[in-house]
Amino acid sequence: MTHPVPVPARPDAGPAPVLELAGVVKQYPGEPPVTALAGVDLRIGQGELAAIIGPSGSGKSTLLHVMGTLERPTRGVVRVGGQDTSAMSDTQLSGLRAWRLGFVFQQFFLLDGLSVLDNVANGLLYRGGRAAERRRLAEAAIERVGLGHRAGHRPNQLSGGEQQRTAIARALAGRPALVMADEPTGNLDTTTGASILDLLRELHRDGTTIVVITHDPDVAAAMERHIEIRDGRIIRDTPAGT
Amino acid sequence: MIRRPVRDSGRSRLSRRDLLWVASLGLRSRRVRAALSALGISIGIAAIVGVLGISQSSKTGLLQELGQLGNLLTVQPQSTAFGQPTELPATAEGMVSRIGPVTSVTEIGSIANAYVYRNSVVPASDTSGISLTATDATLPATLGVTVAHGTFLNAATARYPAVVLGAEAASLLGINDLASPTQAWIGGHWFTVVGILNPVELLSQLDSMAFIGFPVAERYFGFDGHPTGLYLRSVPSQVTAVAAVLPATADPANPSIVAVSYPSDILKAEVTAKGAYNGLLLGLGAVALLVGGVGIANVMVVSVLERRSEIGLRRALGATRRHVAEQFLAEAVLLSVLGGLAGVVIGAVATVIYAASQHWSVQIPAVALYGGLGAALVIGAMAGLYPSTRAARLSPTEALRTV
Secondary structure, three states, X not given: OOOOOOOOOOOOXXXXXXXXXXXXXXXXXXXXXXXXXXXXEEEEOOOOEEEEEOOOOOOHHHHHHHHOOOOOOOEEXXXXXXXXXXXXXXXXXXXXXXXXXXXXXXXXOOOOOOOHHHHHHHOOHHHOOOHHHHHHHHHHHHHHOOOHHHOOOOHHHOOHHHHHHHHHHHHHXXXXXXXXXXXXXXXXXXXXXXXXXXXXXXXXXXXXXXXXXXXXHHHHXXXXXXXXXXXXXXXXXXXXXX | OOOOOOHHHOOOOOOHHHHHHHHHHHHHOOHHHHXXXXXXXXXXXXXXXXXXXXXXHXXXXXXXXXXXXXXXXXXXXXXXXXXXXXXXXXXXXHHHHOOOOEEEEEEEEEEOOOOEEOOOOOOOOOOOOOEEEEEOOOXXXXXXXXXXXEOOOOOOHHHOOEEEEOHHHHHHHOOOOOOOOOEEEEOOEEEEEEEEEOOOOOOHHHHHEEEEEHHHHHHHHOOOOOOOEEEEEEOHHHHHHHHHHHHHHHOOOOHHHEEEEOOHHHHHHHHHHHHOOHHHHHHHHHHHHHHHHHHHHHHHHHHHHHOHHHHHHHHHOOOXXXXXXXXXXXXXXXXXXXXXXXXXXXXXHHHHHHHHHOOOOOOOOHHHHHHHHHHHHHHHHHHHHHHHHHHHHOOHHHHHOOO
């Protein structure tokens, strides 16, 4: 088994990692097969703010997909909240994503036909329950990312930064155990990108566990823990505070 | 490692209500496209509802007349092989009336040698084609004829020179009403016009007749008491049985010269003729539906391709494959059913307008309404099946990989 990566002593840090990868290999069929991940061991603890850094082609996007249960590893084990996902059905994995994981994408992926509020509430849609309750949680998340005055607007009426805040609110609304952000500032200018990073740090201080995937050293610098990946392997893992 | 149960009962769910909302979202955000692709279904359903509604309304209109005349039978002597007119025995009415299921009988006798004129100065050659006919007071009841002006003959007026004119006969003579006492010149005698009949739909030959009583016919024109026709009604269920025994009953000596006919046959033929094109029109409606279904399938396939990132997003947000399939299937069904609903309304409105213009009561068969919506539902489901399975098969990472 893997050795625990030291995490900062936080009063609310639980003993079990939020996410754990053990010996994860991901190969895509072909001649010869393409190996995107070549044996990754990784633990993300409660309340961490981590960056996975690597150039394009290093396997970091595949890593995000495997961490987010969007893709199954060829070998190895992915545990979310201590649960082994390899034995789970597609339906069970969907439930895991609905309740435990939040995603933020570079392209935002907001639905044009919906208001900011409905887009954020959409993030809770597949948990079921009462629509009014989902809207209430969505409203709280929108306030939290500072978009309260924009709740009724359509995505195409928003700036890029506001769109990304909406997407972050959508990932946060259900208070998932882990938020994964794939190049969250990739489509934004430097100033707006910086404000998004500030928001992520703020959310981290409130206790949200966040993993950011990036090739941008400036983005990585804003994170506490740095996990560097090359050719499908973790080459360096710098814990917070070092 | 010990497995711990996931908190928050981590199942992925999508309630019916949420599903409907999600499905309607796809349509609401592409309104023009949705409306155009539903149009094919609308046209098909409207055609089917309209054809069924209009033909049913017209049928009901005709059947109402048929209901009044369906149990009516006529008995007439046929011409002989040499073309000579024949007549029924004087006893015919009495014998026919004793057939069990016969409810009423009326005899008529044509008076061939007397003509009807407006007054005595009209040239004798100007006969107007009105045929003078002797009958009795039961005629209106047996034939369901109503009197437009005045009264029909009764036991008293049948004994005196009184005449009742058919609708066409009255207009040929220029007699429109009986506001002032009116007389007609018939076979050299003045007859008082006591009544004018309304037109008779099925037995239009009655419209050009002038009716007088048997006693007067005997006295003035030497009528010999042999009827030239019988009208009778029977218990509706026994019409065929009565028709079978009529010839032998009316003229036991020469049953072969007796012709029995059902006036309602004409109406039935008319109903059949009107329905002849229904099959063709319904077929066209069905083709329109099929084309509409293909249109919806086409639009949905394009939609799945265009909305890959939405599918990927939904999978990331926790939608199962089934939820994605349900969303696209529900969208196709919703599109089709909305189109069908519009089609039902269009078809019903067309029926109402057409029926009103024909003075029919509006009759839209319930099966056209339910069937129309049901067909739209089934077609939508079939059209959505392939696109929705395609959407569900898309892997989340593939769907999220944009351009």
